[in-house]
Amino acid sequence: xxxxxxxxxxxxxxxxxxxxxxxxxxxxxxxxxxxxxxxxxxxxxxxxxxxxxxxxxxxxxxxxxxxxxxxxxxxxxxxxxxxxxxxxxxxxxxxxxxxxxxxxxxxxxxxx
Ligand SMILES: [Zn+2]
Numbered sequence: 543x544x545x546x547x548x549x550x551x552x553x554x555x556x557x558x559x560x561x562x563x564x565x566x567x568x569x570x571x572x573x574x575x576x577x578x579x580x581x582x583x584x585x586x587x588x589x590x591x592x593x594x595x596x597x598x599x600x601x602x603x604x605x606x607x608x609x610x611x612x613x614x615x616x617x618x619x620x621x622x623x624x625x626x627x628x629x630x631x632x633x634x635x636x637x638x639x640x641x642x643x644x645x646x647x648x649x650x651x652x653x654x
Contacts, residue, residue, distance in 0.1 A: 555609040565632040572625035
């Protein structure tokens, strides 16, 4: 783990500094005691674009309203007889990755 950089100009972002580069949560119906959820700060991000609006598997671009960092929010859903499983992924994007996704949105290209 890297040490906190005390030489960084300005304060760390109050919203997304609470988020790791990769966040993961898992929910299983009927086994709620083992469920995890994404950090509260996830709810403060703004949804910028929905790549799969008609799918029950979400694939969305989210942005921090404070510092404009972009995140990819994905869910996976598995129907099982003994209880469905839901997974959530939140990934911090680099500037280059953000540009790739923004270009897709601008060109209205569906991601394959
Ligand atoms: Zn931020």
